Amino acid sequence: MIRDNIARTVVVLLVAVLAYGWFGRPPVSWTFGLVVLVGCLGAFLTDARYAARRLAAVIPILVLVSFIVFALMNSLPGDPAINILGPSATPDAVAQVRAELGLDEPFFARYGGWLGDAVVGDLGTSVQRREAIAVGMSKAMTPTLQLAFYSFVLALVLALPLGVLSAYRQGRMADRVSNYTMLGFLAAPNFVLAVVLVLFFSVGGISVFGFDVGWKILPAARYVPLGDDWFLHFKHMLLPAIALAMPQAAVFMRLLRSDMILTLRLPFIDLARSKGVATSRILWRHALRPSSFTLLTVVGLTLGALLGGTLIIEAIFTLPGVGNYIFQGVGQRDYIAVQGGVLVISALFITLLTMSDFLYLALDPRLRSERD
Amino acid sequence: MADTTHTTDTAPDTDRPGEESIGVRARKPLGPVFWAAVTFLSLLLFAAVFADLLPLKDPSQSFRGMSKNGPSLSHWFGNDNNGRDIFSRVIYGAQVSLLISAVGTTLALTLGGLIGLASGYFRGKVDQYVTSFLNATLVIPGLILFIALILFLDPSVRYRIPVLIFSFVLLSIAPISRVVRAATLTWAERDFVLAARTMGARSGRIMFREVLPNVAPSLISYSLIVMAQLIVVEGAVAFLGLSVPPPTPTWGDMINKGRNSLEVAAHISLMPALMMFLTVLSLNFIGDKLQERFDTRESVL
Numbered sequence: 001m002i003r004d005n006i007a008r009t010v011v012v013l014l015v016a017v018l019a020y021g022w023f024g025r026p027p028v029s030w031t032f033g034l035v036v037l038v039g040c041l042g043a044f045l046t047d048a049r050y051a052a053r054r055l056a057a058v059i060p061i062l063v064l065v066s067f068i069v070f071a072l073m074n075s076l077p078g079d080p081a082i083n084i085l086g087p088s089a090t091p092d093a094v095a096q097v098r099a100e101l102g103l104d105e106p107f108f109a110r111y112g113g114w115l116g117d118a119v120v121g122d123l124g125t126s127v128q129r130r131e132a133i134a135v136g137m138s139k140a141m142t143p144t145l146q147l148a149f150y151s152f153v154l155a156l157v158l159a160l161p162l163g164v165l166s167a168y169r170q171g172r173m174a175d176r177v178s179n180y181t182m183l184g185f186l187a188a189p190n191f192v193l194a195v196v197l198v199l200f201f202s203v204g205g206i207s208v209f210g211f212d213v214g215w216k217i218l219p220a221a222r223y224v225p226l227g228d229d230w231f232l233h234f235k236h237m238l239l240p241a242i243a244l245a246m247p248q249a250a251v252f253m254r255l256l257r258s259d260m261i262l263t264l265r266l267p268f269i270d271l272a273r274s275k276g277v278a279t280s281r282i283l284w285r286h287a288l289r290p291s292s293f294t295l296l297t298v299v300g301l302t303l304g305a306l307l308g309g310t311l312i313i314e315a316i317f318t319l320p321g322v323g324n325y326i327f328q329g330v331g332q333r334d335y336i337a338v339q340g341g342v343l344v345i346s347a348l349f350i351t352l353l354t355m356s357d358f359l360y361l362a363l364d365p366r367l368r369s370e371r372d
Numbered sequence: 373m374a375d376t377t378h379t380t381d382t383a384p385d386t387d388r389p390g391e392e393s394i395g396v397r398a399r400k401p402l403g404p405v406f407w408a409a410v411t412f413l414s415l416l417l418f419a420a421v422f423a424d425l426l427p428l429k430d431p432s433q434s435f436r437g438m439s440k441n442g443p444s445l446s447h448w449f450g451n452d453n454n455g456r457d458i459f460s461r462v463i464y465g466a467q468v469s470l471l472i473s474a475v476g477t478t479l480a481l482t483l484g485g486l487i488g489l490a491s492g493y494f495r496g497k498v499d500q501y502v503t504s505f506l507n508a509t510l511v512i513p514g515l516i517l518f519i520a521l522i523l524f525l526d527p528s529v530r531y532r533i534p535v536l537i538f539s540f541v542l543l544s545i546a547p548i549s550r551v552v553r554a555a556t557l558t559w560a561e562r563d564f565v566l567a568a569r570t571m572g573a574r575s576g577r578i579m580f581r582e583v584l585p586n587v588a589p590s591l592i593s594y595s596l597i598v599m600a601q602l603i604v605v606e607g608a609v610a611f612l613g614l615s616v617p618p619p620t621p622t623w624g625d626m627i628n629k630g631r632n633s634l635e636v637a638a639h640i641s642l643m644p645a646l647m648m649f650l651t652v653l654s655l656n657f658i659g660d661k662l663q664e665r666f667d668t669r670e671s672v673l
């Protein structure tokens with residue numbers, strides 16, 4: 001009982017933190033930090049053993065990822081000092097910049113230094129951008145997290161009713177139509193979908209036998225911050241969010257459908273039906289919860305697909321997010337920025353994944369260790 | 373052993389209740405859409421393999437004055453920004469996509485399959501270490517690591533195809549071996565495996581002659597889905613300009629280049645996009661149908 005109350009409190013606190021992040025507009029990194037803090041606190045209070053085990057598993061992964069990123073970026077050919085100074089630099093100047101960047105120290109010393117700085121939020125300074133990478137990244141995180149969040153919500157909002165409907169009407173017309181449509185969206189990579197959406201909703205479409213099919217109603221590029229104009233913000237975010245959401249919605253919907261079909265065959269559904277419970281109530285109140293466990297476990301993992309997808313979608317819709325930050329870094333051979341960007345987005349994903357695990361702990365009592 | 377419980381465990385979501393035991397169910401026909409998908413893929417494969425022998429136009433030849441022309445009788449899919457024939461570029465682009473995805477899938481399935489088979493069969497300590505390592509690698513966002521790998525391994529764009537294949541194999545070993553391990557677990561405890569063991573068969577023989585044939589059917593359908601995923605990944609990488617460099621046509625690159633003239637000549641992007649969509653759709657559809665046919669639980673990706 002106590003643990004249930006804690007779980008509820010944690011959920012309420014999380015909502016409060018998100019609301020604060022939404023309305024109070026602190027830097028995104030603050031909101032994110034608060035979410036992590038509340039999540040860890042809640043998990044430890046609910047089930048300290050599980051939380052400790054989960055955290056103990058996460059930290060080596062984070063270290064491993066940081067090491068891979070650092071090793072990759074440091075074994076790239078080309079001298080960073082020459083990249084900064086240009087090919088006509090004198091050897092003296094190169095030596096001086098190398099010393100400033102600490103490039104002459106041994107590999108592990110450099111890695112340790114970099115990791116130590118990264119832990120306290122110092123990812124170095126990008127010479128090309130003349131800006132601390134942590135500052136640039138926290139600016140870039142806003143559009144990325146917004147886009148991932150919107151498309152996640154959109155995918156769920158589409159998938160839940162469709163999955164329930166198509167499980168209930170299994171084998172009928174509605175089921176077949178929605179199933180085949182979703183199979184189609186599953187086969188449409190998000191960047192292809194993005195191009196098609198831009199074609200039909202923002203550049204006016206194509207003409208088929210003299211008829212123009214398509215509109216010019218939605219913008220295809222540019223980012224408007226939420227704080228400037230919320231209507232314009234959503235107008236600009238709609239196409240990218242749809243492009244990212246549809247393939248996810250297809251995955252969610254198909255999972256929910258196949259689990260729900262199994263649930264609907266269980267005796268308790270027959271009982272509810274024979275008691276005369278309304279169909280919609282059976283579907284939404286009785287059957288949905290026990291059918292959604294596979295969906296819930298997959299939802300956490302799809303966050304990775306969403307964050308990976310945002311990179312490409314940002315590039316298409318020119319949103320100034322983490323993806324664009326990384327790609328610009330690649331283009332300008334600004335490897336310190338790339339290194340920081342990749343580290344931040346990996347850490348972001350791993351943290352979100354852990355947080356979603358903690359959230360299941362709050363939602364699903366069966367996951368907690370046997371001890372009460 | 374309680375074989376009946378096993379059967380209900382592994383029985384997939386049988387769409388009809390009361391027919392849950394394996395093998396009793398009458399086979400459903402595969403349907404016209406399935407055969408349409410097979411035909412499409414075979415045609416595409418044939419065209420890609422024999423592209424040099426077919427009467428196709430040179431994919432890098434610019435036809436003068438035909439820039440951005442729509443589809444016509446001489447150029448079925450129209451011409452691109454530089455007046456090149458899109459139809460033949462799409463076929464040559466299929467070469468890259470199909471080569472990378474077929475080789476990548478084969479290698480990834482072999483390696484991931486071996487790891488999954490071994491860790492599912494032997495269990496114990498090895499299994500524990502392997503699974504926890506695999507779970508750890510699953511956590512790293514794929515596309516980002518993929519791009520980082522490509523940039524790191526092949527900065528001078530000289531060995532793009534092998535590097536793409538290598539990076540893909542490296543990243544897909546974890547999910548594949550998880551699937552194979554799960555499938556192996558359901559078969560490794562069966563009575564016939566026990567029988568083979570009592571007759572003195574060695575582990576290797578049991579794994580490859582007893583377990584593998586049972587796991588293989590679901591692996592075949594899974595491999596089609598893996599292949600579809602790889603086509604998408606290659607497309608995404610090409611779209612970002614990181615796949616095989618320009619003179620060679622790739623679908624992703626064609627879609628990207630066509631975006632500039634979407635307003636005046638949408639077909640430049642749409643044709644390769646349509647091809648990629650149809651290929652992935654066909655692969656997914658065939659994989660789905662075969663999975664239904666082979667009676668295995670839908671793999672959760």
